[in-house]
Amino acid sequence: MSRFIRAVEGMGHSVIYTDDTGKYFRFYGGTWAWRNHNPGNVYPGKISKMHNRIGKVNHNKLAVFPDYESGHAALIDVLKITYKNYSIEKMMEKFAPAFENHTKRYIKFLYKVTGVKRGKKVKNFNSDEFQKLWKGIETIEASKEGAIVEVYQISSVRVNYKNIIYSFCIGDGWISKEQCIDYAKKGLVGLEICISHLGNTYLRVPASSFFQKKLSELIERRS
16 A cells, blocks of 8 residues: 655645655645644644654645644644643644634633633643543644545656647656646646737646646757
8 A cells, every 4th residue: 555755735725745656646625634634733843753744835834744643643742742731721822823713712612622620731631631632623623625636747848849838748658738738627737727918828837836847847859
C-alpha cells in the first residue's frame, strides 16, 4: 500500500500529495482539517515534525500530515506539551485567536463538553476530560470531507515555429493543447486556463505554484 511522502498547496486551496510511487493526488473541497490530515489544525513546529509532517500550506500556517493518525497524534502532544499549564480559556487565546476564530464561542463549547471548572489546567484533566477536550477541538475544527483526484505534472512541452505550445507531456505520453485544457478544467493538471486580449485560450502555471514548473522551462524543441 502506498503512502504519502510530500504535500504542497495547489490551486484553489487544494493540497497536492506525492506518494512513494511517484503519483500525485489533489485533495480539494471539504475543510483544511480534512485536506491536511490535520484534525486539530495544528501549526507547523517541532511537535508536528515529530509526527511525520510532510508539508505546510495556507501561507505556511498549517501543517500537513500523511494520514489522520499522524495529525491526531500531533494534536494530542500539542495539548499535553505546549498547553499543559494552560486553562481552556488561556489555551484558546493562542490556539484559536479571535482574529480568525469565534474564540469565546469555542471556549464556551469546550467547557460544556468537558465539564471541567474554569481555570483548571490541561495537565490536571483526568483521562475522560482530556478525551472530551480533543474530541471537542476536532469537532469545532470540522474535518468535513471533500474529494480526491489523481493529478499529473507536465514534464515537457513542444512548441511550433511561432513558439506557441501545441503539445504537453504527462506521464509517458503526449496530449494536445485541447486535451490539456480539458484536463485543466477537471483539475487534473496544475495549470490555469486564460484568455488573451485577442480572445485566444492558453494555459499557464499559477505564480504561487509549488507543484508545476514554469512551462517556459519545459520546452522541448522539435522540427
